[in-house]
Amino acid sequence: MIKILFAFFLCFTFTLKAQPIIKGGLENFATSNSVYPRYSLSNCIEGTVTISFKLNSAGEVYYSKISSGIGTDLDDEALRLIRLSSGKWTVPKNHDSAVSLIAPIKFSLATYNCRDRNPQDIQRAITAYKANEELVNSIQNFYRNKEKGTAIEAEEPRFVALKKELGYDDEYFRARIKDGLKKLKQKDKQGACEDFLFVKHMGSDLADEMLEKYCR
Structure with a gap:
């Protein structure tokens, strides 16, 4: 069972004034819409990500950032969920749109x-994720340049080997596409297209049909 728990409160607010609400509660909304990210799921990474965000009078999220995170793809998922809630909030008439709202989001793989x-293995996986981000960026830069015709073709075997070393194979890419399709059902086109583009920019054509269909 994958469980996501939420706490929500106004930052630096000590009065009992009404707070913004979302139908059914933020916890229910996020639990229904969460796609537990692949790396953290496969490495049993859990923890709390704190998101700071602001709402305008229409209940739209117009500013959001990770205040404190775990350092893996859980951070991105927590931020995506808050952005996905945009327009679904009911805010009181006296709501101060300049005030930051804080949502500590606890991811749990019960x-x-x-x-x-082993907790040490989990911590090593978190450290590896942070270290691998630069390697992933280098792979994606190569394939972006290849699309433009500016890549040095002789370097491709090195990036193919690097992908294999990092575990980015067709099985992973198909799972990432599956996550993107789930996000489309949630009407999160941006999140879905980011997943499809990730696959493409890692040198795979498995997501090309999805990109053509949904992300033009």
Whole structure:
């Protein structure tokens, strides 16, 4: 079972004034719309990501950022969920749109074969994710340049080997596409297209049909 728990409060607000609300509650909204990110899921990474955001009078999220995170793709998912809630908030008439709202989002993989996972292995996976980001960026830069016709073709075998070393294979890409399709059902076109583009920019054509169909 994948469980996501939420706490929500106004930053630096100590009065009992009415707060913005979302139908059904933020926890229910996020639990229904969450796509537990692949890297953290496969490495049993859990924890709390704190998002700071602001709402305008229409209940739209016009500013959001990660205040404190774990350092993996859980950070991006927490931020995506808050942005996905844009327009679904009901704000009181006296709401100050300049005030930051704080949403600590706790990701938990209850009973997901993680009970016996060594905490040291999990921490190593978090450290590896941070270190691998630069390598992923270098792979994507190569394939972006290849699309433009400016890449040095002789360098491609090195990037193919690097992808294999990092575990980015067709199985991973198909799973990433599946996540993107789930986000489309949530009407999160931006999130879906980001997943499809990730696959493309990693040198795979598996997402080309999705990009042509949904992201033009």
